[in-house]
Amino acid sequence: MTDAILPPPKKDPQKRTRTQTLPSGLRSRAALGLTAAAAEGRFMLQVCGECGALQYPPRDACSTCLSTDLPWRDIDPAGELIAETTVRTSTNTYFRERTPWRVGTVRLDAGPSVMCHVHGDAPRGGRVRIINRLDKSGQGVLYALPPEGTPNMEDDPQLREITADPKFRRVLITDARSESTPALAEAFAKAGASIIFIGEPEGWRPYPHRTALEAIPNVQIVPLDVTDTASVAELAGEIGGKTDILVNNARFVRPGGIMDRGDTVFARDEMEVNYLGLMRLAQSFGPAMRGRGADGDNSAAAWVNILSVYAYSNMPAFGAFSASNAAAYSLSQCLRAEMRPGGVRVMNVYTGPTDDAWHQPLPPPKVAPAALARAIVSGLKDGLEDVFVGDVAKDLIERWRAGAKVLEREMSETDGGGA
């Protein structure tokens, strides 16, 4: 078992906040395939398209037949920990600050033996399972975990380096008025978040679930409107230094594309909330979060964007909304690059139609608020960068990867080609 982490003490105001140092981010281009898989928490390796040989480490040509056809495939993560040691010192600053650090070699049932970081509860010489995750430099690394869960295993200090677990962290959910907010707040309370700040725009008009929000443990409702730069700057001034996880659930959704609207009024609102809202939040909260990536057990850990999966391929029935999400998606990549030196993860959660008023006439399947909340919390616990929640989003990203142009043509049918 792992020693449970304790509620972090209040910060000593006389101590300098520790700067985030990073493990080496150098990788070959081929090895970035591991990083891409880690972004979704998938354990993948290259499998030769010609001879079927499994490759490790990643490479440009097959180690058996020299074929360059080396697609990435999901691999059985089971294996045996055949060697392990504990590093007590290192010339690398990042690891030097975090020793002791357990590493080892796992012989996969699938064949190759892989070098990996080793969880404290993984039994020496015993069965383990491999996970592929992003480290603080945003690169894919392999971890050996015990085959089954162990008590408090998520509190293992090495594991907590690659996750953004909400336990004891302070969360900001940006839009109290969103129909997703009660489920999100409940999920974070259950996951052990110490404070759940909820931003409330336009306190001068009521909304149905305010009382429900107030009843959730550790919730504090604070004024915030992502369309109002002054309001965002003011809240960041107050709580930016203790915002460990920011979940931007502010969205402006209206149906319609270009010609059936005939004006730019809703389009402007969509950009104000979905694109510029993200920009304002990032400009105000980003610097403080980036500066606190290594600030103890309640360090800044993650930034969560909830995006429409139609950011990838436009859904004409919600065409202008899709376009605003494409803009936000692009901006999230910029944010990810800017956050990376601070070790703060930017997790995009892509959803198809959500089960709310604006998607009411659409047929199921739709993503319920509770499902969205579960996906966000589990994504944070896994330290992911990309989460596709619900059947529509999962199906769409597969079709996009198979052929973006084919998908575009399919999406131009009124039903999104079955989406």
Added chain:
Amino acid sequence: MNVHATDPSALLGNLAEALATGAIEVVDLTHTLDQDFPVIVLPPEFGQCARFRMEEVSAYDHRGPAWKWHNFTCSEHTGTHFDAPSHWISGRDVPNGSVDEIAAERFIGPVCVIDCSDGAAADEDFELTPEIIEAWEAEHGRIPAESWVLMRTDWSKRRGAAYLNMREDGAHSPGPTPAAIRLLVEKRGIRGFGTETVGTDAGQGSHYTPPYPAHFYLHGAGRYGLQCLNNLDRLPPTGAMLIATPLKIKNGTGSPLRVVALVPGRN
């Protein structure tokens, strides 16, 4: 001061002197344009009234070393604002119906203030009726043609959610009945009507026939509206002069503006 002066230059000179001495005071009837000031809320499938928003362009810094300035955005109908006849469907064909077409002399005129603050305190759906107007006239004299009529409710003292006072069946705030606004427009020939609430109509004004009677009758007859007014408790029932000059927006249906009144000094 020579109250019988008829020479225009002397009148203006007397006015300047009265303003300087405080014999005539200027009352600001305007709320601050503030991001958090409520705006009218419509069913969400309709286009909405843009909130007041401000972005800093520079503040004596690398974006502009010696100057500070902002870009701001809002609706024509955000904050303390003026409604032109073209705002309403009944006024769409009225001559000179947009703010840029209204003659400048129409922006300055006498004002009558009907105090409904006791009624509004007791009943949030308080109605201004012909009977109330006639009772006011019995005390203060007949409302002159071409005057502004303001409905004082002290609603401007409300803050936050109490201002729109939205419930599941809509907003609840005082306003005029159709008969009251017809009396003012058709029988008294007023120039415009103003309120402290978010609109010239009551919060439940959509349930009258016609819906939103103040908008319908005022603008249909080429008259003006003022809403989100402040400090009406500082105006006398009669004898003040209202100055309300909207921005000169081409084809504008209204405009945020600074509304002031000239009143006899308290000394």
